[in-house]
Amino acid sequence: MEKRNMNRKIDMPEALDARILELSRRNSVPVERLLRELEEIKKTIPNSRLAVNALMNRYRRQTQFQQRMNTKQKAELLSGFLIGDMGLVDRAEQIRRKAKSYIEEHGVQAAIEAQLINESGEVLDTREKIYGRDNPKYLEPLDPNLHIRSRTLIGFFRRNGDAEYKYTTVHTEDNGLAKAWDKVKFYMPCTTYGIVREDSNGEMKVNSSSSKETLTVFKASRDEIDIDKVVMEYVNKNLTRISDIEMLHEQLKDAWDRKIVVRGIVSWINIDRPTPFGSVWMGLMDSEDETVTVRCLIPDHLTIDFSENSEIVVFGRTRRNKTRDEDGDLIDADVIIDVHAIYPLPGLVIPRDAVESTRQSNEELEIDGWIE
Known part of the structure; x- marks a missing residue:
């Protein structure tokens, strides 16, 4: 059997060396590991520059995921009011409904061949990726009691100390919060905590906090807000x-x-x-x-x-x-x-x-x- 040389040199265009080296430095990852990952990517993306693009994007997603996981220290006090709700989404229920609908239209055998259910009729987990990472339970039976809820609310909020109320989306992937937000009230002043992900161009994107001390629930406040003025200023601009x-x-x-x-x-x-x-x-x-x-x-x-x-x-x-x-x-x-x-x-x-x-x-x- 031919012995594999793990230390062999991996050829790479000189023009791309700088990006690989910088990626290694920013993420504290050995260059050799990055080059091995790059070779794997090239199996599906032969173009060298595009392959490096994909590698950089992979590490961007991983970094973003780690930042989202560390929420307790970054939650801020926000004040304003809610105006809308994009609705409760349950990814697990969507998978179950898709399998059921497919069976009704095409039959059980077709659903098995489409890898939506197994031979025992159990619905399979069809999520190939979770937060950009491989799902270790991909195509395994989906727990019938599993819920993967998310929800996004809309409102106008400002950070503690700011004067301007900004159009804001507040997103959660916490099962408990997603259900609890059923009871929120619109066009009433309130306060909450959240992790401000983006704050630019007069708009904010906020993720929920699940920490006990800064849980993203909405508490009625006595703030005097000219709600019509805040809403219509945004409406007239957009x-x-x-x-x-x-x-x-x-x-x-x-x-x-x-x-x-x-x-x-x-x-x-x-x-x-x-x-x-x-x-x-x-x-x-x-x-x-x-x-x-x-x-x-x-x-x-x-x-x-x-x-x-x-x-x-x-x-x-x-x-x-x-x-x-x-x-x-x-x-x-x-x-x-x-x-x-x-x-x-x-x-x-x-x-x-x-x-x-x-x-x-x-x-x-x-x-x-x-x-x-």
């Missing part, structure tokens, strides 16, 4: 006309963190005809042109306390809707907005309760159609 939604979506459709802010008149709302998931479709029309409209999908965890003809601001994310053609094939349809937050404009809202009361008073008298 507003997209309804007529421009299609164009904006095409420009940003590949950006995972794209967002949109629109203002309009509620032209219709299917409050009494929710989707199977509890979401409600709503039409929003331009306040200057009734022929310009967009459809919005409101999730069941957001409260609808307004009615048709109200003027509102919608915060959300665009996506291209799908429909079926005459042959039953899925095709592209209109661009819609998945709603994350709604701000009913003060003085321009017709409360839903008032409309419901009017409907009940105008109902026809009930008449018995059959008399014995």
Whole structure:
């Protein structure tokens, strides 16, 4: 058997040596190890420069992961108010639902061949990577009691001592916090703790803290905040006309963190005809042109306390809707907005309760159609 030489020289273009050496220095990793990793990467990315790019990105992800794990010392006091909720996501439940749906459409054997379940019918863990690292339980049976919850809230907050309230996303991957945030209240002053991940261009990205002393729960405060002023200053700077939604979506459709802010008149709302998931479709029309409209999908965890003809601001994310053609094939349809937050404009809202009361008073008298 040929003896493998572990100390053999690994050839590498001289122009890339500097980047490898710097990567070694920044991460305290031996150059020899980096070169071995680079050879593995080149099996799928033959281009030398692109392979080094991938190697650098791998270590960037690992560093970022370690920074996220060390949360206790970095949590800061934040004050402001919440306006919306992107919803509770459970990755484990998504895996289970995908397997169930696949079985219903294609059958058990097809699901086994697709590596969604095993021969015993157990759902498999299809997460190949977790935080950029190989999942050691990839394609092993998924624990039926496992939950992998995450959630992102939206609001306007400022760091302790700052004057400006900034558009803020607060994200958690803590199972307990993700459920606890079901009970948060919107447009009410509050304080919390969080790890500020990014703070630039008038916006903040915050991760939750799970430390007992700085747990990211929201506590009502007596701060006096001009909520309308804070919200509308941001809206006026970031507003997209309804007529421009299609164009904006095409420009940003590949950006995972794209967002949109629109203002309009509620032209219709299917409050009494929710989707199977509890979401409600709503039409929003331009306040200057009734022929310009967009459809919005409101999730069941957001409260609808307004009615048709109200003027509102919608915060959300665009996506291209799908429909079926005459042959039953899925095709592209209109661009819609998945709603994350709604701000009913003060003085321009017709409360839903008032409309419901009017409907009940105008109902026809009930008449018995059959008399014995």
